[in-house]
Amino acid sequence: MSVRALAAKVLNQVVEQGQSLSQALPPAQQDLSPKDKALLQLFCYGVLRTLPRLDFFCRSLMKKPLTGKQRVMHFLILVGFYQLLYTRIPSHAAVGETVNGTKALKKPALKGMVNGVLRSFLREQESLIAQADKQDALVYCHPSWLVKRLQAAYGTDLAAQIMNENNQQAPMWLRVNALHHNRDQYQALLSATELPSFVAQDAENSNALRLEKATDVYKLPGFEQGWVSVQDGAAQLAAHYLDTQAGELILDACAAPGGKTVHALELQPAIKEMVAVDADQKRLVRVQENLNRLQLSATVIHGDASQPDSWWSGELFDRILCDAPCSATGVIRRHPDIRWLRRDSDIAELVALQKRILNALWDKLKPGGILLYATCSVLPDENELQIKSFLQNRSDASLIALSSQYNSQAHGRQLLPNEDGMDGFYYAKLQKAL
Numbered sequence: 557m558s559v560r561a562l563a564a565k566v567l568n569q570v571v572e573q574g575q576s577l578s579q580a581l582p583p584a585q586q587d588l589s590p591k592d593k594a595l596l597q598l599f600c601y602g603v604l605r606t607l608p609r610l611d612f613f614c615r616s617l618m619k620k621p622l623t624g625k626q627r628v629m630h631f632l633i634l635v636g637f638y639q640l641l642y643t644r645i646p647s648h649a650a651v652g653e654t655v656n657g658t659k660a661l662k663k664p665a666l667k668g669m670v671n672g673v674l675r676s677f678l679r680e681q682e683s684l685i686a687q688a689d690k691q692d693a694l695v696y697c698h699p700s701w702l703v704k705r706l707q708a709a710y711g712t713d714l715a716a717q718i719m720n721e722n723n724q725q726a727p728m729w730l731r732v733n734a735l736h737h738n739r740d741q742y743q744a745l746l747s748a749t750e751l752p753s754f755v756a757q758d759a760e761n762s763n764a765l766r767l768e769k770a771t772d773v774y775k776l777p778g779f780e781q782g783w784v785s786v787q788d789g790a791a792q793l794a795a796h797y798l799d800t801q802a803g804e805l806i807l808d809a810c811a812a813p814g815g816k817t818v819h820a821l822e823l824q825p826a827i828k829e830m831v832a833v834d835a836d837q838k839r840l841v842r843v844q845e846n847l848n849r850l851q852l853s854a855t856v857i858h859g860d861a862s863q864p865d866s867w868w869s870g871e872l873f874d875r876i877l878c879d880a881p882c883s884a885t886g887v888i889r890r891h892p893d894i895r896w897l898r899r900d901s902d903i904a905e906l907v908a909l910q911k912r913i914l915n916a917l918w919d920k921l922k923p924g925g926i927l928l929y930a931t932c933s934v935l936p937d938e939n940e941l942q943i944k945s946f947l948q949n950r951s952d953a954s955l956i957a958l959s960s961q962y963n964s965q966a967h968g969r970q971l972l973p974n975e976d977g978m979d980g981f982y983y984a985k986l987q988k989a990l
């Protein structure tokens with residue numbers, strides 16, 4: 557199967573059928589060589605990062621849009637544009653291979669049309685690019701509802717910077733398993749394998765290393781033995797901020813796939829019990845896989861965090877991590893499909909769900925206990941406004957400092973994409989009155 561044709565199919569599934577890239581891409585990559593796998597990923601990610609711009613070029617060059625069963629050919633053309641604009645693939649090869657994709661997609665009759673559109677693009681690209689550069693939507697490549705929300709929250713310049721970061725490729729971060737090595741020791745192992753890395757800026761983030769260049773996990777020293785895991789630097793802050801202590805009963809309420817559950821256990825294996833709950837049974841399988849690889853244990857429960865009475869054992873928790881379901885607008889650079897799959901109306905629904913979860917979990921926290929609220933969102937409604945409203949409604953809740961070095965937060969800490977190379981994230985640490 558042609559990689560270009562596979563990319564067109566995956567993009568059609570995501571953009572037209574609303575599937576997530578993490579659902580649609582892995583099955584398409586299954587029988588490919590590592591090189592083709594990487595190429596397919598590059599095309600899918602690249603087209604999703606630049607979708608409205610490439611759509612505009614297509615609209616400008618075609619009399620009628622491709623619809624119905626021919627719609628997949630629209631995405632084949634976009635894959636062609638993407639190669640011509642953003643890769644080093646020579647244009648004759650990019651055009652030739654893309655045109656060949658028509659055969660694999662069983663539309664050989666459209667070969668001439670695809671060839672014609674790509675060749676017209678090569679002739680007219682300069683003027684088309686100049687036209688696109690005059691339109692914000694085609695420069696930022698974000699849906700207008702999200703542009704508006706970001707501009708309202710951060711102002712035009714910072715919003716533009718956030719969107720620009722969202723369009724970059726995210727670095728690969730590693731979490732060194734504190735049960736096996738300290739970060740310096742593992743960094744030395746990486747250097748010996750010729751995998752240069754940088755330490756995180758935040759002193760708190762003491763297990764985090766950012767690789768200079770992404771690599772296959774199996775090339776990482778001791779990956780299979782659990783010496784190291786892949787996890788963004790911002791996500792790693794959760795376990796440090798949670799700061800679990802020996803003997804405590806801990807709840808990770810929205811746990812799957814379990815990155816923060818296992819990090820908390822790596823930092824403090826002598827806890828009484830870690831309860832990992834998630835509403836998605838399939839994703840819970842990954843929690844167990846993570847626990848197995850790292851030889852850690854937790855009580856894994858399929859349950860709804862907004863209705864704890866259906867799964868709660870009856871003992872109040874010392875600490876709760878609430879890594880709430882959210883818009884994921886802080887991780888768009890890792891999931892370029894998010895901006896096209898989310899709708900403006902989702903935000904209010906998510907805010908309401910987060911509120912229900914927060915309130916329900918609060919009742920299961922011991923007096924004096926700690927709840928760490930986290931999202932990978934950059935939208936204030938899900939973050940500081942959510943926490944502000946919680947504090948107004950709960951007289952037994954107070955906001956406490958996330959760490960000694962990060963003390964000045966108004967309503968939690970909002971990280972923006974690419975701060976120290978990390979994802980966009982939000983944290984607020986709450987304590988229940990005694």
Ligand SMILES: C[S@@+](CC[C@H](N)C(=O)[O-])C[C@H]1O[C@@H](n2cnc3c(N)ncnc32)[C@H](O)[C@@H]1O
Pocket residue numbers: 791809810811812813814815816817833834835836839859860861862879880881882913932
């Ligand atoms: C941001 S992800 C969690 C990531 C995870 N903490 C980690 O670090 O690997 C949010 C999770 O919330 C789960 N979720 C959504 N609604 C939920 C609910 N009502 N109760 C429990 N989990 C829920 C989703 O299935 C998803 O796995």
